[in-house]
Amino acid sequence: MRQVAIIDSKGNVAAYTGKGCIQFASHITGTNFSVQSNMMLGDQVCSSMARAFRDAEGKPLAERILASLDAAQGAGGDIRGKQSAALIVVPGKPTGKPWNDRSIDVRVDDNSHPLVELKRLYHVQVAYEHMNNGDLATEKNDMVKAMKEYGQAMKMFPENLEMQYWTAITLANNKQVEEAVPILKKVFLKDPHWKELTRRLPAVNLLTVSETDLKKILAL
Numbered sequence: 286m287r288q289v290a291i292i293d294s295k296g297n298v299a300a301y302t303g304k305g306c307i308q309f310a311s312h313i314t315g316t317n318f319s320v321q322s323n324m325m326l327g328d329q330v331c332s333s334m335a336r337a338f339r340d341a342e343g344k345p346l347a348e349r350i351l352a353s354l355d356a357a358q359g360a361g362g363d364i365r366g367k368q369s370a371a372l373i374v375v376p377g378k379p380t381g382k383p384w385n386d387r388s389i390d391v392r393v394d395d396n397s398h399p400l401v402e403l404k405r406l407y408h409v410q411v412a413y414e415h416m417n418n419g420d421l422a423t424e425k426n427d428m429v430k431a432m433k434e435y436g437q438a439m440k441m442f443p444e445n446l447e448m449q450y451w452t453a454i455t456l457a458n459n460k461q462v463e464e465a466v467p468i469l470k471k472v473f474l475k476d477p478h479w480k481e482l483t484r485r486l487p488a489v490n491l492l493t494v495s496e497t498d499l500k501k502i503l504a505l
Contacts, residue, residue, distance in 0.1 A: 286303050286305035286306060287301075287303050287306070288300070288301065288302050288303065288306060288310070288312065288321050288323055289301050290312060290314075290319040290321050291319075292317065292318070292319060294377070296316070296317050298314040298315070298317070298318070298319050299314070299319075300312040300314050300319045300321055302321065302323070306323040306324075307323060307324045308324075308325075308328075309322070309323075309324075309325040309326075309327060309328040309330065310322065310323035310324065310325070311323075311328070311330075311331045312331060313331045313332065313334070313335045315335060315338075315339065318335070318338055320334035320335050320338065320353060320357075322334070322357065324363055324364055324365065325360075325361060325362065325363060325364060326361030326362060326363070326364045327360055327361035329360040329361070330357045330360045330361060330362070332360075333356040333357060333359065333360040334353040334354075334356050334357045334360075335353075336356065337349075337352045337353045337355070337356035338350070338352065338353045340352070341353075346374055347372060347374050347388075347389045347407060350372060350374075351372070351400075351403070351404055351407065354370065354400055354403075355400060358400060367396075367397065367398065367399055367400070368395060368396070368399060369392075369393055369394050369395060369396070369399050370392070370393050370396075370399035370400055370402075370403040371391070371392035371393070371403070372389055372390075372391050372392070372403060372407060373387060373389065373390050374387070374388045374389035374390075375387055375388060376388055389407065389410060391403060391406040391407050391410060392406075393406070408441055408442075409442070411441065412437075412438045412441040412442050412445070412448065413438070415434045415435070415437040415438035415441070416434070416435065416438045416448060416451065418430075418434040419431045419432070419433075419434035419435040419438065419452075419455070420451075422434060423455050423458075423459075428459055431455060432452075432455075432456075435448070435451075435452040435455065436452075438452075439452060446472050446475060446476055446479065449468050449471070449472050450468075450469070450472050450479050450482075452468065453465040453466075453468035453469045453472070454483075454486070454491070454492060456468070457469075457492065457494050457498070457502065458492065458493050458494065462494060462498045462501070462502070465502070466501070466502065466505065469483070469502055469505055470505040473505050480503065480505070483502060483503065484503065487499065
């Protein structure tokens with residue numbers, strides 16, 4: 286009545302589908318992957334998953350898995366409908382810091398469209414990774430890389446005020462106040478709380494502009 290699939294660190298793959306599983310139930314194994322399904326509406330779920338995974342070769346592992354899940358749903362999915370989805374990706378080698386050993390960890394416990402929400406959460410995580418990379422580049426005074434990373438984050442979520450705000454603050458701290466001003470103006474208009482936060486940044490050295498530039502920013 287059960288299924289199990291195992292892929293070891295050397296690429297060996299093994300899978301089993303019990304005879305007592307409710308149809309349609311099957312599995313397909315391939316190079317570095319296994320797909321399995323049970324209690325499916327139709328009998329093409331596993332073949333659709335395997336094909337989608339292979340077709341997405343070259344993309345990040347998480348995106349290949351998401352493509353497979355979409356293909357499974359497109360082939361009929363679970364006969365009982367949709368409710369939850371989860372995606373966890375870990376690095377091939379442990380870092381020695383267990384709290385950092387989940388590259389991707391997103392889940393949807395109860396939703397009428399779980400795959401749509403799972404993809405949204407995945408893109409949120411990737412966008413914030415770009416923001417974090419931008420912060421690290423700023424610390425190293427690599428503004429070209431920093432702005433590239435911030436730009437990628439904002440491209441993924443153009444309506445996210447926090448991403449816009451911290452990008453502008455980074456510009457201001459690197460003597461690019463004129464470039465920061467229009468971004469901050471737009472953010473302040475949408476939510477004045479960000480202006481109040483800006484007043485508090487100089488006290489903790491997170492905004493290091495001159496007094497004149499600070500007044501200019503707060504006057505927006």
